[in-house]
Amino acid sequence: MNTQASSILMMIFEIIVVILVVVIVSQAAVGFAKSDTVVKVNTATDLALMVNTLIGTPGDGVTAYPYNVSKYTFILSSGSVMVITPDEPEFKRVTRTFNLPKGFSAEGVVENKERLCLEKNAHKLILRECNKNES
Amino acid sequence: MNRKGEEAFDPARKTIYWMIAGVMIVLVVLAFSGTLVGYKNKLTYYPPKLKAELISSRFANIPECFAYQDKISGRVYPGVIDLNKFTNATLYDCYHTGQEKGYEDYNFRLKLYNKSTEVLTNNYFNKDDFTLFRKVLVNNKGKSSEDMLYIFVQVNI
Incomplete structure (x- = not known):
């Protein structure tokens, strides 16, 4: 191969590599911007903290989550709260744990509802959709 | 260098150039992903004291x-501690962490300053990350007295 052809080939290769790097970095940035992982993590953390707050409050009570969460499904159990979006792989689910006192239990599934309420009723914590007068 | 020598050196020069360029590209990609991860961690951060x-x-x-x-x-x-209940057994029923990896969770050592009694959660290993203070009343067989509850927090090990 002569020198000129070789240098043109190298130049094309260099341009392809630069374009590839730019595309990869842009894809990563766009993927990060579109991802709602941060929202899910923050919501799961907020709910776990809400559970701890209600547990530490004497008597019964209801607390409403102050954001629209209609994009997500929530599963509350005695020990954890999970936030998922439909049709997502298992590894993308976000779970936050908490520790309940003996005799307490927690349960509830809320699917794609705008308003989310956490209720403490004696020794039971219930995650449910808020009633109209609660939000 | 004469023209023949320059031509012979050309492939070696390109190889060195691409080795350096490859390292630079990898560094840029790694720095970029590091920035994204750092930013994500910043967005999801909450103060450990809040949880405690x-x-x-x-x-x-x-x-x-x-x-x-x-x-x-x-x-x-609320705010009145029953001294009869202030035992490790009651604390275990009130708050305990998992047997296997409970040390990764928040653990506590509670001390009533004036009574000099203290209780520990099941995975507390004397690593105090910070301390919280709470003014309480202590009820001891019907008699109440003021005290300070020291809450030593072990975030994780």
Whole structure:
């Protein structure tokens, strides 16, 4: 191969590599911007903290989550709260744990509802959709 | 260098150039992903003291923990600690972490300053990350006295 052809080939290769790097970095940035992982993590953390707050409050009570969460499904159990979006792989689910006192239990599934309420009723914590007068 | 020598050096020069360029590209990609991860961590950060405050609010507020409850009326007195309940067994029922990896969770050492008694959660290994203070009343066989509850927090090990 002569020198000129070789240098043109190298130049094309260099341009392809630069374009590839730019595309990869842009894809990563766009993927990060579109991802709602941060929202899910923050919501799961907020709910776990809400559970701890209600547990530490004497008597019964209801607390409403102050954001629209209609994009997500929530599963509350005695020990954890999970936030998922439909049709997502298992590894993308976000779970936050908490520790309940003996005799307490927690349960509830809320699917794609705008308003989310956490209720403490004696020794039971219930995650449910808020009633109209609660939000 | 004559022209022949320059031509012979050309492939070697390109190889060196691409080795350096490859390292630079890898560094840029790694730095970029590091920035994204760091930014994500910043967005999801919450202060450990906040969580500790919220968890520890149960200790002096609910009868399942140490809060005094009148046996006849059933009334709970938040902020009043029943000294009879201030034991490791009650604390275990009130808050305990998993047997296997509980050390990764928040653990506590609670001390009543004037009474000099203390209780520990099941995975507390004397690594105090910070301390919270709470003014409480202590009920000892019907007599109340002021005290300070020291809550030593072990975030994780």
